[in-house]
Amino acid sequence: MKHTPQKSAGPAVDVLVIGGGNAALCAALMAREAGASVLLLESAPREWRGGNSMHVRNLRCMHDEPQDVLIDAYPEEEFWQDLLKVTGGLTDEHLARLVIRHSSGCRPWMRRHGVHFQPPLSGALHVARTNAFFMGGGKALVNAYYRSAQDLGVEVRYDSAVERLELDKGRFVAAITASGERIAARACVMACGGFESNIPWQREAWGQNERGEWPAENFLIRGTRFNQGVLLKFMLEAGADRIGDPTQAHCVAIDARAPLYDGGICTRIDCVSLGLVVNRDAQRFYDEGEDFWPKRYAIWGRLVAQQPGQVAYSVIDQKAIGRFMPPVFDGTKADTLEELAALLGLEPAAFVKTVHDYNAACRVGTFDHTALDDCHTEGLTPAKTHWALPLDTPPFYGYPLRPGITFTYLGMKVDETAAVRFDGLASPNLFVAGEMMAGNVLGKGYTAGVGMSIGTAFGRIAGVGAARACGYTHPEFEEEMSEVSHAAAH
Incomplete structure (x- = not known):
């Protein structure tokens, strides 16, 4: 193998931050506020900087009373129960509650760095x-x-993609870039994303199903093409303690017509709870009305991934129009169920039977798409537990669905310091934030905005930790985290 000569990076910097999205930027800003010199390496070109953070829209926030742009209250216990439900218990409660409490007080800091929030939204x-x-x-x-x-x-x-690190018994020494440059620093924060864009790794993780398919070959990537997981793989092979299942991810059912990369929020299909979803055999396979869409939307990508051909179809009628965020692509429109089936490539008789069985099972009470209403099915498997209205008002609309991967949950195990661990021992100067450790809080599932909560909390924690490893302190944040830690202990 030919080795590229390593070039000197010049004088060592205090804190090296690897990554260019929300978590990395939070770490860089906090370390710099503490007084450390900071170098940030972003693998993407400037016009694509920001990783998946380019596509985010909001931050999930705990608050005990109305706060500026947040109405009513969203107390810690409700946030925790929401997270517990979507993860099915696959979460570290201590770290999850740390994130939840941090979310209540980070917005003033964000505003100081130029982030603006908009008034409360209405809509779907x-x-x-x-x-x-x-x-x-x-x-x-x-x-x-x-x-x-x-x-x-x-x-x-x-x-400036980083391919590997130079480590000495768990201590960070230097980073080696794809060009062969060696960059030494006194401390390092890794926040360069998961492996969602690495299709071969996804294929390896998901393997082959009982139908002989390789599901990952039909995945679309909602976010950046630059999250290849190169440094994550290096760290796991170097012995960093790992967390998470490589097949678990923020995986959303998105429009099958979306581009392979960077489709973002506009490719999501938000009408699932207002109609029914069938696979390519025209069969329903899950409760479309299980819970509010922001809590359950991220389970549907995985559900579709388990269906034949990794494809499904969300079907609504005219009654649903205006009650959900319209997607970027128009739905396939037809005046009859038979015509819609033909246009979608479904067997018409099977599709019509599925819809008629669903319609007959609907028990319509007081429909309210803003509440867990009493419109449900009886004697139908799977049931639809809320918002069950018959599909009987043409025109009908169909949207093709594919699994859309946002970010993966396989990562490095951490504690409240965000330090990377080797055989349970914390590194003195190597930290991790964002997608590379989100699996500590998200073992599976997702609820809207929590990825930003995790990235912001642990990005800030990692940045302060890296600065501290270089001899700098951040008194304001130390006080803030002391209050959070005290609350977490009780």
Whole structure:
């Protein structure tokens, strides 16, 4: 094998941050605020900077009373129960509650770095109480953080993918880039994403199913093409303690016509709970009305991944129009069920029977798509437990679905310090944040905005930890985290 000569990086920096999204930027800003010199390496070119954070829209926030852009209250215990439900208990409660408590107080800091929030939204997501939305979305948030980083003197390099680290018994020494450059630093924060964009790794993780299919070959990537998981794989092979199942991910049912990469939020199909979903055999396979869409939308990608051909179809009638966020692609429209089936490539008789069986099972009470209403089915498997209205009002609409991977949950195990661990021992100067450790909180499932909660909390914690490893302190954050830790202990 030919070895590329390593080039000197010049004087060592205090804190090296690897990654360019929300968690990395939070770490870089916090370390710089503490007084450390900071170099941030982003693998993408400048125009694609920000990783998956470009596509985010909001932050899930705990609050005990109305706060600026958040209405009513969303107390810790309700947030925790929401997280517990979607993860099925596959979460570290201590770290989850740390994230939840941190979410209650991070917005003033975000505002100081140029992030703006918009007034509560109305519409299909029903999250004005639980989530704070960014003015201008994730792209505006990322741009604000980069501007603030520049103003504070953080050095940023684009097109700078890191392939491996130089380690000494768990201590970070230097990073080696794809070009062979060796960059030494006194401490390091890794926040460069999961392996969602690495289709061969996805294929290996998911394997072959009983039908002889390789499901991952039909996956679409909702976010950045640059999250290849190169450094994650290196760290796991280097012996970092791991967390998470490689097949678990933020996996959403998105429009099958979406691009392979970077489709973002507009490719999501949000009418699932207002109609029914069938696979390519025209059979239903899950309760479309199990819970509010923001709590359950991220289970549907995995459900579709388990269906033949990794494809499904969300079907509604005219009554649903105006009650959900319209997707970027128009639905297939037809005046009869038989015509819709033919247009979608479904066997008409099987599809019509599925719809008629569903219609006959509907027990319509008081329909309310903003509440867990009493419209449900009886004698139908699987049941539809809420919002069950017959599909009987043409025109009918169908949307093809594919699994859309946002980010993967396989990562590195951490504690409340965000330090990477080797055989249970914390590294003194190597930290991790964002997707690379989100599996500690998200063993499976997802609820809207919690990825940003995790990235913001652990990005800030990791940045302060890295600065502390270099001899710097951040008194304001130390006080904030002391209060959070005290609350967590009780």
